Amino acid sequence: xxxxxxxxxxxxxxxxxxxxxxCKSSQSVLYSSNSKNYLAWYQQKPGQPPKLLxxxxxxxxxxxxxxxxxxxxxxxxxxxISSLQAEDVAVYYCQQYYSTVTFGQGTKLEIK
Amino acid sequence: xxxxxxxxxxxxxxxxxxRLSCAASGFTFRSYGFHWxxxxxxxxLEWVAFIQSDGSNKYxxxxxxxxxxxxxxxxxxxLYLQMNSLRAEDTAVxxxxxxxxxxxxxxxxxxxxxxxxxxxxx
Numbered sequence: 001x002x003x004x005x006x007x008x009x010x011x012x013x014x015x016x017x018x019x020x021x022x023c024k025s026s027q028s029v030l031y032s033s034n035s036k037n038y039l040a041w042y043q044q045k046p047g048q049p050p051k052l053l054x055x056x057x058x059x060x061x062x063x064x065x066x067x068x069x070x071x072x073x074x075x076x077x078x079x080x081i082s083s084l085q086a087e088d089v090a091v092y093y094c095q096q097y098y099s100t101v102t103f104g105q106g107t108k109l110e111i112k
Numbered sequence: 113x114x115x116x117x118x119x120x121x122x123x124x125x126x127x128x129x130x131r132l133s134c135a136a137s138g139f140t141f142r143s144y145g146f147h148w149x150x151x152x153x154x155x156x157l158e159w160v161a162f163i164q165s166d167g168s169n170k171y172x173x174x175x176x177x178x179x180x181x182x183x184x185x186x187x188x189x190x191l192y193l194q195m196n197s198l199r200a201e202d203t204a205v206x207x208x209x210x211x212x213x214x215x216x217x218x219x220x221x222x223x224x225x226x227x228x229x230x231x232x233x234x
Contacts, residue, residue, distance in 0.1 A: 061222065101147065
């Protein structure tokens with residue numbers, strides 16, 4: 001099974017500042033035949049289901065603000081929030097879908 | 113609008129059984145694979161199972177293999193999760209989620225239900 005490890009486990013960032021969350025997979029999730037990274041990011045607020053933010057490592061889901069961006073390839077990925085807003089307080093998860101599905105353990109993002 | 117609504121959760125004793133349902137609307141159900149994902153109280157997301165659009169392929173997490181069965185009825189636009197031999201560690205909110213791509217295999221999940229709570233306790 002592919003193990004997904006996020007860092008840090010929690011993060012406190014000031015409003016308007018940049019937030020960066022990392023995700024590392026135990027093996028590459030880059031599919032060579034189509035050059036796509038099978039990696040997604042989700043946001044989960046308390047009492048709500050997860051919400052898809054990013055797929056194919058860097059494609060923003062429709063309706064997601066452009067302050068959210070995804071980058072990386074192979075085994076190392078990053079979710080960046082360019083200017084933190086109050087409504088971005090949540091837990092963020094990465095997910096690989098290269099070989100069935102596994103999620104990272106989550107990163108809790110708070111306001112400093 | 114695109115919607116998934118889970119039902120069937122409840123309190124069950126260890127060793128008992130429960131069947132969850134997920135009713136879909138607003139899209140062509142038979143074209144997509146579906147997942148069950150669970151979240152224990154205060155914990156992260158755990159993928160449970162996946163079923164392909166035509167039901168021909170099913171995958172399970174090791175933690176539920178042999179105890180849980182995923183199925184679907186494309187005529188009723190409904191996904192199911194039959195859970196047998198339940199354990200305390202199966203206590204969680206169970207979400208159904210739609211594959212983001214109408215193709216074979218597991219992908220990202222673009223639509224989620226609100227979840228149904230399963231509590232395994234004596």
